[in-house]
Amino acid sequence: MKIKDIFMLFLIILMFTSCGAESKNINSENNSRKGGLIRVFLWPIRTGKTIFITKDKKFAKELYIAVNAAQDGYDDQKLKELIKYNNLDLNFCIGDSGWIDSNPLDVVAQSFFALHVQERLGMTIPSPPSDVNTLNILVNANADIDRRPYIWHRVYLYDNKILKSVISQGKVDGLSVNSEEMKKRINDYVDDSNILLEAFIEAGADPDKKGHPYPYDWAKTKGRMTDEEANKYFEQGSRPINIAIEKGIVWESQVDLLLKYVKLDEESLKAAERSNDPEMIEKINRLWIEQQNKN
Numbered sequence: 077m078k079i080k081d082i083f084m085l086f087l088i089i090l091m092f093t094s095c096g097a098e099s100k101n102i103n104s105e106n107n108s109r110k111g112g113l114i115r116v117f118l119w120p121i122r123t124g125k126t127i128f129i130t131k132d133k134k135f136a137k138e139l140y141i142a143v144n145a146a147q148d149g150y151d152d153q154k155l156k157e158l159i160k161y162n163n164l165d166l167n168f169c170i171g172d173s174g175w176i177d178s179n180p181l182d183v184v185a186q187s188f189f190a191l192h193v194q195e196r197l198g199m200t201i202p203s204p205p206s207d208v209n210t211l212n213i214l215v216n217a218n219a220d221i222d223r224r225p226y227i228w229h230r231v232y233l234y235d236n237k238i239l240k241s242v243i244s245q246g247k248v249d250g251l252s253v254n255s256e257e258m259k260k261r262i263n264d265y266v267d268d269s270n271i272l273l274e275a276f277i278e279a280g281a282d283p284d285k286k287g288h289p290y291p292y293d294w295a296k297t298k299g300r301m302t303d304e305e306a307n308k309y310f311e312q313g314s315r316p317i318n319i320a321i322e323k324g325i326v327w328e329s330q331v332d333l334l335l336k337y338v339k340l341d342e343e344s345l346k347a348a349e350r351s352n353d354p355e356m357i358e359k360i361n362r363l364w365i366e367q368q369n370k371n
Contacts, residue, residue, distance in 0.1 A: 138154075187272070
């Protein structure tokens with residue numbers, strides 16, 4: 077054997093020996109949380125770094141896809157099978173927006189099942205709705221219902237800006253802004269957003285857990301965030317009830333839902349003022365006085 081051939085053989089042996097050592101290190105770090113490294117592939121890239129593609133990451137991506145398919149009403153069997161036959165971390169998935177959609181329950185919290193629209197179109201309505209069903213599948217499989225401020229996120233996400241799209245579609249359909257049908261569509265939208273909100277609360281999500289917009293702001297974070305960093309923002313954030321109040325009287329049913337579980341505070345009065353809605357201001361002032369009298 078030529079010297080050159082011996083040298084190449086030595087390099088190949090050295091490379092695989094290093095890979096084995098590296099995989100053992102990764103296994104020791106991941107076994108306790110995700111079941112360890114199952115396969116390792118070396119993938120050279122421009123930077124010269126080595127990318128380790130693990131079965132865990134593969135399943136995390138599959139979990140994200142399965143959650144979306146289930147909540148959109150296409151198929152929940154893939155999600156059930158992933159959970160049944162694999163030792164998955166149900167508090168982690170890999171989506172398209174970094175940290176923002178790296179939590180399966182938070183992916184569900186962002187979904188919307190337009191129940192009333194489907195009823196108007198004569199479609200068959202599943203019971204429970206597909207997003208609630210997906211929530212229940214994950215929670216029953218021990219996903220952490222207290223990992224993130226799911227209630228806050230949903231209350232914050234569905235706001236008056238989104239209602240403008242409902243009004244725009246109503247105009248396209250020939251409805252006037254002040255027509256009874258337009259008002260019904262707006263109320264239906266609010267009611268539909270509350271279905272999943274209530275399901276999260278019934279599943280054990282904290283209705284008073286504070287949240288903050290920054291960790292969810294893709295334009296500012298590009299999804300580069302950790303749970304620890306996000307929690308620091310959440311601790312300084314706002315309560316779901318005050319976000320709901322600030323949206324105005326059109327969201328009265330959401331305010332009433334949350335008030336079944338939480339109480340008003342002085343910030344609630346300020347939130348009502350920020351709504352610039354006389355009806356909401358009157359309602360919160362009245363409820364605040366009633367609450368104080370009970371104390």
